[in-house]
Amino acid sequence: MDLSVNFTNIKFKNPIVTASGTFGFGREYAEYYDISKLGGICVKGLTAAPRLGNKPPRVAETPMGMLNSVGLQNPGVDAFIRDELPYLRKYDTVLIANISGNTIEEYAEMTQKLSDAGIDIIEVNVSCPNVKAGGMAFGTSPDSVAAVTGAVKQVAAVPIMIKLSPNVTDIAQIAKAAENAGADAISLINTLLGMKIDITTRKPVLNNNVGGLSGPAIFPVAVRMVWQAAAAVKIPVLAMGGVTTGNDAAEMMLAGADLIGVGTACFDDPYAPVKIIEQLAQYMRQNKIERACDITGKVEIN
Amino acid sequence: MANVYKCEITENTQLTGEVYSLVFSCEEIAASSYAGQFVHIKCGKERLLRRPISICSVFADCVRVVYEVKGEGTKWLSEQAAGQKLDILGPLGNGFSLPEGKIIIVGGGIGTPPMLYAAKTAHGSVTAILGFRDKSKIILQEEFEKTCDEVIITTDDGSAGIHGFVTQPLEDLLSKGGDNAVLSCGPQIMQDGIIKLCKKYNVPVQVSLEERMACGVGACLVCACEAFDMKRVCVDGPVFEVEMKLP
Numbered sequence: 001m002d003l004s005v006n007f008t009n010i011k012f013k014n015p016i017v018t019a020s021g022t023f024g025f026g027r028e029y030a031e032y033y034d035i036s037k038l039g040g041i042c043v044k045g046l047t048a049a050p051r052l053g054n055k056p057p058r059v060a061e062t063p064m065g066m067l068n069s070v071g072l073q074n075p076g077v078d079a080f081i082r083d084e085l086p087y088l089r090k091y092d093t094v095l096i097a098n099i100s101g102n103t104i105e106e107y108a109e110m111t112q113k114l115s116d117a118g119i120d121i122i123e124v125n126v127s128c129p130n131v132k133a134g135g136m137a138f139g140t141s142p143d144s145v146a147a148v149t150g151a152v153k154q155v156a157a158v159p160i161m162i163k164l165s166p167n168v169t170d171i172a173q174i175a176k177a178a179e180n181a182g183a184d185a186i187s188l189i190n191t192l193l194g195m196k197i198d199i200t201t202r203k204p205v206l207n208n209n210v211g212g213l214s215g216p217a218i219f220p221v222a223v224r225m226v227w228q229a230a231a232a233v234k235i236p237v238l239a240m241g242g243v244t245t246g247n248d249a250a251e252m253m254l255a256g257a258d259l260i261g262v263g264t265a266c267f268d269d270p271y272a273p274v275k276i277i278e279q280l281a282q283y284m285r286q287n288k289i290e291r292a293c294d295i296t297g298k299v300e301i302n
Numbered sequence: 303m304a305n306v307y308k309c310e311i312t313e314n315t316q317l318t319g320e321v322y323s324l325v326f327s328c329e330e331i332a333a334s335s336y337a338g339q340f341v342h343i344k345c346g347k348e349r350l351l352r353r354p355i356s357i358c359s360v361f362a363d364c365v366r367v368v369y370e371v372k373g374e375g376t377k378w379l380s381e382q383a384a385g386q387k388l389d390i391l392g393p394l395g396n397g398f399s400l401p402e403g404k405i406i407i408v409g410g411g412i413g414t415p416p417m418l419y420a421a422k423t424a425h426g427s428v429t430a431i432l433g434f435r436d437k438s439k440i441i442l443q444e445e446f447e448k449t450c451d452e453v454i455i456t457t458d459d460g461s462a463g464i465h466g467f468v469t470q471p472l473e474d475l476l477s478k479g480g481d482n483a484v485l486s487c488g489p490q491i492m493q494d495g496i497i498k499l500c501k502k503y504n505v506p507v508q509v510s511l512e513e514r515m516a517c518g519v520g521a522c523l524v525c526a527c528e529a530f531d532m533k534r535v536c537v538d539g540p541v542f543e544v545e546m547k548l549p
Contacts, residue, residue, distance in 0.1 A: 053526060059515070
């Protein structure tokens with residue numbers, strides 16, 4: 001049985017990757033298990049300059065999910081390259097940097113720096129719902145997705161993956177725009193824009209009023225969008241959105257995923273990603289699947 | 303070390319209206335925790351996020367937490383009986399550093415329980431100032447009296463102890479001098495007042511903060527606090543030391 005996946009000509013030992021923003025820079029969970037067991041690690045979203053993020057409260061629990069409005073708090077791309085990347089490099093796993101820009105120029109500048117620093121893949125976040133400039137503003141029209149993709153591809157020395165927003169009418173059209181502009185892969189879904197109101201105080205629970213919904217609540221939406229996007233493009237797909245078990249991972253792969261991102265599940269159980277790897281292997285054994293990649297896109301549509 | 307443990311409840315009893323005392327057995331957490339740390343408790347399969355609750359005390363292989371029922375998660379917790387098992391991640395967080403010599407411990411309302419752990423593990427003499435809204439809300443008074451050299455109770459309405467806020471007796475003590483540190487946990491407005499007084503008398507102060515959390519281990523950044531440069535309450539805190547000017 002072979003769990004490994006070839007994704008943009010990079011070998012992942014298994015299809016499980018931690019989702020950006022849920023795994024810090026790896027240090028926290030490395031205290032619980034060997035993070036080399038992971039197929040890949042996608043680090044906390046980076047910006048050109050350090051950011052303190054939004055005011056608290058930044059989290060609200062919802063039925064089988066949660067809203068967050070962190071707003072890309074991070075030390076900036078330079079501090080990441082200096083202070084975090086050497087630490088992460090000690091682990092035998094694929095490293096993905098997630099970047100968000102206020103402008104197209106910032107996306108290109110960060111891509112250049114991270115390419116030079118030797119990151120394996122760059123995930124271009126055009127889908128953060130929690131920032132005013134950039135973020136989701138770039139990800140909701142095919143033209144601006146193409147513009148960002150084209151600009152980063154010009155300077156990139158490593159594969160470029162565009163992280164798509166689910167807050168769009170036609171995900172297939174956006175996925176195609178990224179592919180046509182030269183993207184090497186796409187990832188989806190980022191969080192769904194949501195809101196929770198305290199009926200006693202009549203105030204939104206999040207200081208930012210709205211935030212990104214994640215967790216099992218969004219899983220069926222993610223499966224549908226992965227299926228639609230994967231069917232529209234030839235480039236590989238990293239799928240995330242509420243994956244909590246190995247069966248969820250298998251379902252995502254059937255929908256068209258090459259790799260699976262695990263995020264919010266870590267908050268409930270720090271061991272979630274490694275458990276999901278084991279459960280996926282068990283599913284493969286039980287169903288006599290030789291290679292993990294054999295089930296990608298193999299949903300039998302009615 | 304911090305890890306996920308399946309812990310059997312040995313006791314879960316009501317102290318006052320909405321406040322419960324929960325004891326669970328967990329050798330590892332009991333052995334490795336210290337005052338000011340918390341445990342992250344899963345409150346039923348249908349709720350995604352764990353609930354962070356400060357450790358009140360440890361004894362033998364057991365850990366005690368005292369919590370207030372504030373929402374559905376803590377309501378679920380209050381309904382669990384002895385013998386049932388809880389899924390607990392911990393011990394987590396940066397707790398109190400207990401200095402040598404005389405210290406003052408201040409607790410306000412549901413911020414009082416972690417201060418008992420601090421009082422029990424303190425090295426020198428301890429004066430505790432505990433503030434509550436009214437007499438019916440007083441918790442853990444006897445335990446503090448067994449542990450501390452002096453216990454001062456205040457109530458907002460004067461129904462027990464000193465009529466007023468904890469800051470009044472605190473200023474009386476600080477003005478006499480000789481205290482090496484103030485340690486506190488309670489509502490933000492109370493802690494703001496304590497920090498102001500400690501700055502006035504130049505006494506080091508450590509405050510334990512509360513913030514909504516998700517991961518509890520420092521990865522997700524939802525619990526960042528404005529008072530301390532958006533540091534993470536779960537790992538950089540919950541206890542933060544307030545910088546004082548050098549004497």
